Amino acid sequence: MAEVATVRDEGERHLRLINPKAAGPLLVSPMAFWMLAFFLVPLILIILYSVGTQSVYQNGVSLAFDTQWYQQIFTDASTRKAFILTMQMVLINTFGCLIIGYPLAYFISVKSGKRKTLFVLLIMLPFWTSFLVRTYAWITILNNTEGGLVNSWMMSLGLINEPVEMLYTNFAVYLVLIYDYLPFMVLPLFVGIEKIHKSLYEASKDLGAGKWTTLRRVTIPLSMPGIFAGCMLVAIPTTGEFVVPAIIGGGKVVLWGWLIYQAFTAGRNWPLGAALSNVLLVFMLIVVALYLRAIGNKDF
């Protein structure tokens, strides 16, 4: 026994190139440097930048404390309108994806073998496809002229006589947001539902529960981690969305992300953009805190 132990120790010592106490921090240091320098420091900088006093056209920052941009954000009526619309979009997009995605995620999880792999792959494929391209694809379908796909179909079926305005409306933005974010919801939902042991469904059935009762009292409660994760993955990026409002909203649907984009491009007002971005950051931190509390409480 003792001999075996020595040989084993010797082996372990061979594996160690350096002192194990130093190895962990040493190996993580390139990543630590990179994430600090190019992620955390910029975040701190943008917070300082938004509360410093500076003229709009000058990039220099001074540390004199000034909240003028935040005052502007919170008093401006159009900004308030954008905020309300953004919250509305976030809620509709998140719950829309959840309601559309949950049955699909459940459907995939009860399949087996090659078929399941194929269905999962079909959900994952959009992840690997350019967001911009997927958003752009809707222009042909929703086009406002009689040549738009939906318009031409509806006209040939005699449902409408004149082309209906679809592009550049709130409805189009809702639709395309759900389209773009659905995979981000379905995948965590699938992972969550997949983890539920199948024997629990049988137990529920044996105890006399119908399908609805099983869904309500077994499947949904046990897939809560997946539901929370999916909601977070959809809700947070939606808050800063500006590609969809630009391409599908045509700049007519003013969301928070669009305001930030405007401030940094045509508006040339970086400090305002920084303040707008920080409001978003605070909102995201609240959502993440709620998420961590939710999964913490349930002891997942």
Add this chain to the structure above:
Amino acid sequence: MADGTAVETSVAPTERQRRIHLSLWDRLMGHSDLGLGAWSVLVYVFLYMPVVVLIVFSFNSQKLNVTWEGFTLDWYAMLFRDTAIIDAFVTSMEIAVISTVAAIVIGTFASFSLERFEYRTKMLWDGLNYTKIIIAEIVAGVSSLLFFVQLNEFLLEYLGFNFWSIFSPGYWTVVFAHIAWNIPFAVIIIRARLRGFDRAIEEAGADLGANPATVFFKITLPVIFPGILAASLLCFTLSFDDFVTTFFVIGQNYNTLPVQIWGMVRMGITPEINALSAIMIAVSSVIVIFLELKARISKDIA
């Protein structure tokens, strides 16, 4: 097996139990399997219809692109003659390769560190990675832009030397930002591989006299290689397709493919973008199918 015993030992629910448990909703859902299947088919149609429309119309000879006229490959030919698109494509490829290699090397080191060692700052690095992934990309984009502009000015003012302007928004700032964007994804995938790693085989190698380098290259690396491959392709795709961060930090003198597409889309629809999009979708699909066959990515995520 478990099914058999469960059926045998369980007492069939009595009529009374049935009445208690089977509500109206339960009865409505009695035939839900059919509905579930139909719903899922509809959702898949919803997910793929726009893409199919896009690809079909990329072969449409009608310039206005809204009604089908006839089959043509003109738009593809036009695409390959468009120097602005070719340049943007080359820039995208270069940036994607550089940022993928850097992120994979940094990420592999970090994965070993986070998975196999215990130390105090671990929570911080994990936290930073997860925050980076879930944060709305626009926040990271605009803060990086501010950071690079400030850093460039700071270096000029206080050192009198700005490192050949690499921090002035342009090519290298995109590379730096993409590496930071890729690292967390690389770490998650490679770590998952390391977690399922049986360390006894490393010990066996060492016991049989292999030195640490041999153990790493002959045992550890081959085992985690599928993870590294999957992470590389994901990083490459993320970098190649990235628009938001790139748009903010790229400055005036360079264009990546997505930034080029953005400019074209803002000008109006052209069949050329359809052709370009169709190619991009086809390439991503090939990558995913390859990954599935080689590394079973769909199993790794579940």
